Amino acid sequence: MDNIIESAGLGKRYRRTWALRECTLAIPAGHIVALVGPNGAGKTTLLTMAVGLTTPTEGTVTVLGGVPAGSPEALDRIGFVAQDAPLYRGLPVRDMLRVARNLNRVWDQRCAEDRLAVLGIPLGQRVGELSGGQKAQLALTIALARKPGLLVLDEPLAALDPVARDDFMASVVAAARQDGISVIMSSHVLAELERVATYLIVLTRGAVRVSGQVGELLAAHGAGLEEIALRYLRAGTGTGAAFLGALLRRTVAAIGATIVVYILLAIATATVIRPHYAATVSVPGWNSPGSGWVISTFAKTPGGAVLSQGALDGLSRHLPASVQNSPSPDAYTNWLTQHGYTLWSSLQPDSRFWQFQLTEGGWLLAVSALLIAGTVWLVRKRAA
Numbered sequence: 001m002d003n004i005i006e007s008a009g010l011g012k013r014y015r016r017t018w019a020l021r022e023c024t025l026a027i028p029a030g031h032i033v034a035l036v037g038p039n040g041a042g043k044t045t046l047l048t049m050a051v052g053l054t055t056p057t058e059g060t061v062t063v064l065g066g067v068p069a070g071s072p073e074a075l076d077r078i079g080f081v082a083q084d085a086p087l088y089r090g091l092p093v094r095d096m097l098r099v100a101r102n103l104n105r106v107w108d109q110r111c112a113e114d115r116l117a118v119l120g121i122p123l124g125q126r127v128g129e130l131s132g133g134q135k136a137q138l139a140l141t142i143a144l145a146r147k148p149g150l151l152v153l154d155e156p157l158a159a160l161d162p163v164a165r166d167d168f169m170a171s172v173v174a175a176a177r178q179d180g181i182s183v184i185m186s187s188h189v190l191a192e193l194e195r196v197a198t199y200l201i202v203l204t205r206g207a208v209r210v211s212g213q214v215g216e217l218l219a220a221h222g223a224g225l226e227e228i229a230l231r232y233l234r235a236g237t238g239t240g241a242a243f244l245g246a247l248l249r250r251t252v253a254a255i256g257a258t259i260v261v262y263i264l265l266a267i268a269t270a271t272v273i274r275p276h277y278a279a280t281v282s283v284p285g286w287n288s289p290g291s292g293w294v295i296s297t298f299a300k301t302p303g304g305a306v307l308s309q310g311a312l313d314g315l316s317r318h319l320p321a322s323v324q325n326s327p328s329p330d331a332y333t334n335w336l337t338q339h340g341y342t343l344w345s346s347l348q349p350d351s352r353f354w355q356f357q358l359t360e361g362g363w364l365l366a367v368s369a370l371l372i373a374g375t376v377w378l379v380r381k382r383a384a
Contacts, residue, residue, distance in 0.1 A: 063078065083155035153183065320335075
């Protein structure tokens, strides 16, 4: 019997993270395969490599008896339904079928229309007006109209209510029996898979924990399919050092990166940004009249050169001991003035304090919102 998916040492890496590693499988044809695992286990990565949407970092994967994944022959013989099926909400169902027909070299229009008629989905209704269950059935119909030998379903039940799940699973089983289609389906709904699956694969942390025919697994473990899957899932989650390692790799790194960003922002605010909120007021001397806080200080030498605050601090270490040890805080500035230096300070008035605080608070909140949004997006992407 040919294998519908066969992989050897298959792996996929995204930057430093391996989504899948050392995955070796040989899934025989004629089964409804349940692919289960926690978020981030590598289920979607495995399926997208099998259908040719992504390329492996290492190893090989073939489908339908040795056909290279992603080849034209493989694409013609595989139907794929993703959780977020690319259906055009503004098109009528009839036009959605027309688009699919023009995009596929193998297509059975009568099969698609007859199936939708049985399901009670009008061809003239817009896709966006369909229920969640009807959209899932439309996506499945488009996949089946391609007359595939292998049907790949990635989390098709995630957004469906129990009734729609029942109807969808019944359609999958009927298609598998009537047309001899092999099916591989990932899902978190173990109870639904237990009723129809004849082959089980459990993935955790990008590695295969168990794979085999359901009948053999039931006999070996003396438990139901859902209980068997949960045993391997719990064993694969790890505790102790593994949990601490995951915490250090993800949480601590994220906290550290956030702290570094805010430190850089604080430095940029004090040295670069704040002086440009509003025009500064330059006044002679370091003891400025009226209210305000010093943004920067500088001095001109008798020869006309400009010295920064840092240069002046260096100069102060070479002044006479009487000046350095003087109890008067003005001894240094008096000495500079007496020797021909011109002292200046740039100030921001105290009246602008709250204006600056609100401005800084506003863009810091905006940066925080961007960081949070980016984090949520990355987590959802990794969980997909």
